[in-house]
Amino acid sequence: MLNQSISHRIAVILLFAMGLWASAGQSQSLPPAASGAEKAVEPTARPRSDNPEIEARTAKLAVELRCLVCQNQTIADSDAPLAVDLRNQIRSQLAQGRSESEIRQYMVDRYGEFILYKPPFDAKTALLWIGPFVILAGALVALLLTIRSRRKKIQLEQFSEQELARARQLLDRTTH
């Protein structure tokens, strides 16, 4: 008994450690590469806008766009030169008076919808958004139907007089 509980604990600890190791591996960002491509050695540094409102709007929009080099980061988080360039694009376009939705469209026109970090809700992505709930609802319906049919099955069970008498006998015996 003791051996069993020790080996059980060791197994739990090992599984936990593997889980931590696996998730740590995933949080490492791979060096930016697009099938063997490279990033610039020196990104061009541009002066930031003096306008705090533009800076704030830039930051807000930058969080909504994906860095295509480090694809699991936003262009706000990423240090990749392309991210720097795109942030500068946003900044200068905002300064020129473009709206956020115009700038978003500018990016989508060039890079596709993948650049939107927040997946839009439209005809193509509707299935992804609603799908899980539909499947959940379907599973619940299936569950309810199964329970109901099982209940009916139990109600329809007919027992003969002999079986009932035997059952009473057994019950009397066990409940003194």
Add this chain to the structure above:
Amino acid sequence: MKKFFLPFALFLVVLGFLAVGLNLNPREVPSPLIGKPAPTFSLPVLGKNQLSMGSQDMRGKVWILNVWASWCVACQTEHPLLVEFAKRNSVALLGLNYKDTPQEAAAWLARFGDPYQLSLEDRQGQVGIDFGVYGVPETFVMDRDGIIRFKHIGPLTPEVIEQQIVPLIGQLNA
């Protein structure tokens, strides 16, 4: 037997999705510009002081734009293929020198060979952004009307050149 059929069928469906999905490259971002006109640009020509060239200059010709840079190591892999391909003279091959300096670009071409009819200096990368460039190298094929017909992400390989680009150029030239 019927009891086992449904789960097995579902398993085959999942297997089918995995077979397709696991063979896809998740890092590849397909270009939304295929079938759309190439962005207009006007850029200085590498090595030719004061001369600039614009997108409309290529109208009426099928042409290839190869995005490269002297700091790009992966470009060295594909470069010999481009040098060889250029010798065939089957199509106009232009380079887009992306986020580079003219001195280093010229030195790189002197060292590795210059397959390009000319290279355009995109020092700030703005034209690159207009083309949807997100890594180097990338290669675009444009038809006579200036519509982007093909984009290859990453270094070119002999297979891509022979099986995709050459036939496409044949089609576009017909």
